[in-house]
Amino acid sequence: MGASSSTRGNFEHFSRKFQPTLCRLRIDENLFLSPASIALALSMCAVGARHETLKQMLDVLGFRSIEGLIKTSEQVLNAFSVVSQDRSIQIKLANRLYVQKSYQVERDYLELIQKSFSSDVQFEDFKIELTRTTSKINAWVEQQTDQLVNRTLLPDDIPKDAGLIVISCVYFKGTWESKFNEELTDYNATFYETNGTTSKVTLMHQREKFLYARDKSLRAQIVHIPYKHNSKDVQLVFTIILPKAAAPIHRLEKKFTSRPQLLQNALKLENTKSRDLLLHVPKFKIESTFELKSILQRLRMKYPFDQNIANFTGIVDTQDAGSRLLIDKVIHKAVIDVNEQGTDSDAVRAFPASEAITFEGPWKKHTTVFRANRPFLFYIREVRQNVTLFAGKFGNSEILSS
Template sequence: MYSTTLLFHPHTQALSFSSGKDVHADFQSLNADINSPSASYILKLANRLYGENTANFLPKFLAATQKYYKADMKAVDFIGAAEACRAEINGWVEQQTENKIKDLLKSGTVTPMTRLALVNAIYFKGNWMNRFDKANTKEMPFKLNQNESKPVQMMYQMKKLPYNFIDEHGLQILELPYVDEELSMFILLPEEAADGSDPLLKLEKELTQEKLDDWIKRENMDVHSEVLVHLPRFKLEEDYELNEPLSKLGMTDVFCSAKADLSGMNGEGGLFLSTVAHKAFVEVNEEGTEAAAATAGMVSFCMLREEHFTADHPFLFFIRHNKTKSILFLGRLSSPQ
């Protein structure tokens, strides 16, 4: 699961704000699809606004956030009780993520100058369609790089699972479906580099949405071979300040008090984005995934192939909602905990 908070501070120049309606409507539709009450997994997506109680926000803005994002506004006293507001926001995030995301906002991130906090939290828990037998889990080395390794609890199973090998990238891809196949975890495992370079870094530079879509199409994957899977149990917890990465993606004006254009929120301008805080938690074990996530093959008369998928070195993984093809979680495992 993960949680993200955007903190807005005021400035003196009045500016205007525009929005993309299609983006909002698409998110509304996605939210409805992935939060289906009949789903075989637990997925809670929650959004909330915390606004300074002396500030004015446009009814149109508040109505839109409620309609498209199910985000209500909570009036708080940022000016007089910034630290108490920070504690309240952190408490709400902790509750929404089943106590997995704690202290999202660090001390000093909420100040008397804060006027609005937009908070997003998502919690996911899903069980594998093919669970790993705990009796088969044993200690094995996980290679951090060419010179270092660490012991991990390595899970094992042999099943017919969707598998692909991309020869030109030296890349193995495995799909691990969750119950009912509404969601799947995909693991991208590059071959270890003989020259000591980082194969994950190379993969990340070469990876595009078009390539990924093609590689993981079910019709492009082998679904008939037995796959011998070794996958470490792992737990990841990371927190980030996303200002710099977002700026590198071209989102610069919103962080600048002289250029930000957010008057669509209050009708007056004077707001800019001060901080984007993000924290994520993912745990993978024999039962399935907690993240803050058997189809029989056709009978063949030829000799069955066996593929070996041994995730004993760094890999990328992501969890996808299969109906919408939306990636809900994306991560890099370099050192299992």
């Protein structure tokens, strides 16, 4: 293969395809995921793939060579590491491959996974000790995420003839640079859902200067809400893309799927201006678990899951194993909690809507209203590293932070 033209932004290629596709398949659901974490877990498999299996995985991930993929994986892992060292932010990442113990994994592959991905391969007996293996995987995820992510798997999630299971889990909690005033929170706000019904949602409020844009081609408002950070090497933002009331979110998702460049442009800070905003954002908690095989196949990553075609001879020698190794499951779990402080809040009391959103001051005439009281897409990005750490959709009020 030729030299890679990939840079650290090339997981963005995967992210821009993956998240809109998932959203369109789960139209009415709240979603939260880490495209970067998923890409890292898949990369751990890709570096052990060969021939057409490798080519297909590289194409979906957005690379021309294993060398380019490894380089970017190391850079993205470093971005996670830099963010995790900031005391204002909690971020926990746990990726691991679980292989049927009857396989003999190549030594070079084990060394590569440890060196470039700061991970390892765990050998388990899926055939005889499935329940015990499931418990061990769950315990490992809980340990890696300080008990913040639990019950990742049930025994029925793993087939007894499984050869390779990919686990990708991540947890995030951040503190706003400008916190929302809890006394202004409206616990009885109306939320207009995609299907035309309304529900009640807890809506946080604040007035402040934020980077803002109104994108006419997307028929959407965009705001970048910064997170507090202690390190000069970290700049995290929470970006909301809010379609107009007359522009359903599925149309926006369709645009991003067919023209990924539109999403890339929408996320750029340089395409915004600082504006005085009356900002209204739901208070919510989302916990999402995905089995990603069907999504990846829709993106044309098919060979790694095909028992007649899959080639992972960089991981195991097929002749030694006695059977072909393929990916049986790709499981991803992510949790996000969005509230006034960026941390758990105990106080819950109702305010009449008229009290909750009253702001005084001479500059009131010059403010722009950003009211996220209908479905929207959101992204958490590390700007300095140019990495989309997380992406999600808030579409209804079925799961809320309390």
